[in-house]
Amino acid sequence: MADPFAAPAASRRGGSPPALRVEGLRKSYGDGFVAVAGLDLEIPDGAFFGLLGPNGAGKTTLIGSVCNIVRPTAGTLSVFGHDHRSRQARRLLGLAAQEINVDRFLSIRQILIYHAGYHGIGRRAAARRADELLALFRLDDKADVRAYELSGGMQRRLVLARALMHRPRLLILDEPTAGVDVELRSEIWRVVKGLNAAGTTVLLTTHYLEEAETLCDEIALLRAGRIVDRGSAASLRERYAARDISEVYDRVITAEEVVS
Amino acid sequence: MSGTEAPALPAYDEPFRAERSPFLWLLEREVLRFLTIWRYSVVGPVLSTVLFVVVFGSALGRHVDTIDGVGYGSFIVPGLFAQAIVNVGFFNGTTSLFEARRDQYINDVFASPLRWWEINAALVGGGIARGVVVGAGVLAVALPLTHGGAPARPLVLLLGTLGVLLVAAQVGVIAGGHAKSLDHVYSIESIILLPLGFLGGVFYSVHQLPPFWDVLSHLDPVFWLVQVERIGFLGQGDVGAGWALAVVWALAATLTAWSAVMFGTGRLKP
Numbered sequence: 001m002a003d004p005f006a007a008p009a010a011s012r013r014g015g016s017p018p019a020l021r022v023e024g025l026r027k028s029y030g031d032g033f034v035a036v037a038g039l040d041l042e043i044p045d046g047a048f049f050g051l052l053g054p055n056g057a058g059k060t061t062l063i064g065s066v067c068n069i070v071r072p073t074a075g076t077l078s079v080f081g082h083d084h085r086s087r088q089a090r091r092l093l094g095l096a097a098q099e100i101n102v103d104r105f106l107s108i109r110q111i112l113i114y115h116a117g118y119h120g121i122g123r124r125a126a127a128r129r130a131d132e133l134l135a136l137f138r139l140d141d142k143a144d145v146r147a148y149e150l151s152g153g154m155q156r157r158l159v160l161a162r163a164l165m166h167r168p169r170l171l172i173l174d175e176p177t178a179g180v181d182v183e184l185r186s187e188i189w190r191v192v193k194g195l196n197a198a199g200t201t202v203l204l205t206t207h208y209l210e211e212a213e214t215l216c217d218e219i220a221l222l223r224a225g226r227i228v229d230r231g232s233a234a235s236l237r238e239r240y241a242a243r244d245i246s247e248v249y250d251r252v253i254t255a256e257e258v259v260s
Numbered sequence: 261m262s263g264t265e266a267p268a269l270p271a272y273d274e275p276f277r278a279e280r281s282p283f284l285w286l287l288e289r290e291v292l293r294f295l296t297i298w299r300y301s302v303v304g305p306v307l308s309t310v311l312f313v314v315v316f317g318s319a320l321g322r323h324v325d326t327i328d329g330v331g332y333g334s335f336i337v338p339g340l341f342a343q344a345i346v347n348v349g350f351f352n353g354t355t356s357l358f359e360a361r362r363d364q365y366i367n368d369v370f371a372s373p374l375r376w377w378e379i380n381a382a383l384v385g386g387g388i389a390r391g392v393v394v395g396a397g398v399l400a401v402a403l404p405l406t407h408g409g410a411p412a413r414p415l416v417l418l419l420g421t422l423g424v425l426l427v428a429a430q431v432g433v434i435a436g437g438h439a440k441s442l443d444h445v446y447s448i449e450s451i452i453l454l455p456l457g458f459l460g461g462v463f464y465s466v467h468q469l470p471p472f473w474d475v476l477s478h479l480d481p482v483f484w485l486v487q488v489e490r491i492g493f494l495g496q497g498d499v500g501a502g503w504a505l506a507v508v509w510a511l512a513a514t515l516t517a518w519s520a521v522m523f524g525t526g527r528l529k530p
Contacts, residue, residue, distance in 0.1 A: 017272065064530070067367070067370075068370050069367045070529055070530055071529050071530070080272035080273075081273075087373035087375070090371060090372055090373045091270065091276050092272060093371065095371050097364070097367065099364055101364035101368065102363075102368075103289070103360075103363075103365045103368070104363060104365075105296055106289070114286075115368060117285030117286075117288075117289075118282045118285055118286060118368070118373070119282065120276065120277065120278025120282050121278075121280070122279030125279065162368070167269060169270060200269065
């Protein structure tokens with residue numbers, strides 16, 4: 001059944017397929033836990049889309065399913081019209097995961113270069129792109145060290161730089177500012193906003209509700225593996241007669257959790 | 261961060277084209293991984309194997325009769341060569357894949373355009389490459405020490421060694437895919453691999469054993485890996501060359517199928 005909150009297929013870019021289309025996604029684990037329960041979602045090309053929900057709501061499972069890291073139990077997922085498991089889809093996707101999941105045998109410059117390689121980029125172009133991003137994220141003086149020698153903030157920048165190595169059209173950011181200081185957070189948002197302005201679709205999960213409200217042109221609220229509402233920050237505020245998204249969140253997510 | 265960038269976005273409707281094969285990148289990474297830790301991954305196994313040759317072959321071997329007309333030192337080298345390949349193949353696959361799963365950087369590979377069989381083949385290729393490097397190191401030192409000459413049956417040696425390399429690398433990858441902790445990895449090595457190695461006829465001919473143990477030895481996969489190398493190097497073993505090659509390649513095919521199912525069905529993903 002189609003999600004009543006699913007956005008229309010219209011794209012900002014006129015004619016291009018949605019950046020992400022999820023239909024009937026379900027993921028249950030061996031112990032019976034249902035992480036995602038029949039989720040439908042469509043994100044237009046060029047959107048800055050926020051996904052909000054408490055821990056365990058299914059955000060990371062949804063992202064993992066899109067990125068071919070988690071095996072969905074049921075449902076179909078497509079990225080710019082391609083099956084999410086296809087090489088075309090994976091070429092178009094970039095993921096900055098919540099965890100600092102980097103290869104500890106490689107230097108940070110090698111981490112970037114090999115990531116580009118896994119996306120089919122040649123050695124020279126990969127090295128050039130790595131140097132660009134090391135400079136952009138002010139990691140160039142750490143190029144030859146291992147990731148575990150970096151501070152937490154630097155590791156976070158490295159994960160984001162890696163996600164951008166192959167110039168994805170759809171950038172998925174799973175809690176990209178968790179545990180980073182205010183200065184780095186605003187730096188990260190400046191880069192991500194620039195990417196979105198240049199055409200990159202961004203799918204963001206965050207626990208910083210004020211950030212989602214400021215950055216995202218559309219927000220979906222996820223609870224118990226289902227999208228319970230979605231819309232622009234303004235339309236959600238209006239619908240719930242709320243002053244801000246925190247209040248919307250309290251009414252839609254927190255209150256419902258208390259009831260259930 | 262020094263400024264935002266304006267990326268040239270890839271077209272969404274073009275087929276995937278690689279400037280350089282993602283498989284080659286991952287294979288290169290696998291080789292780079294063990295070369296980065298060369299003291300542990302290459303020098304250690306070569307040294308410990310050569311010490312076996314020195315202690316058992318050169319020192320104790322003087323007090324041991326020839327076996328089937330072959331000096332004891334020369335007799336044990338093929339088995340030690342096979343065992344060295346099995347050990348490094350096992351540890352290469354287990355540590356590489358287990359650590360990639362534990363630290364979750366395998367997700368970066370799964371999310372990329374690499375196909376499941378390319379990931380499988382690159383991981384196995386890394387184990388084979390390490391087996392070749394360590395095996396060559398072992399022979400470079402052990403053969404002069406035991407006055408070993410040219411292999412008696414080069415074709416059996418070549419086909420057999422390819423099979424042994426494949427078996428060892430696949431065992432490592434399969435164990436790395438199933439292991440739930442580092443303790444699990446080491447217990448597989450000490451409880452399964454090590455006893456099979458010692459009971460695999462590296463240091464003796466199974467015909468020297470009582471009949472029951474002679475027959476039982478034939479159920480040990482390592483026995484066949486040792487035999488195929490011994491026949492290749494010395495021209496004789498406890499079984500015929502055809503049988504040894506057939507069993508080794510049947511093992512390699514079975515393990516390759518097992519490994520392929522593990523990757524192809526996505527069992528490494530939650």
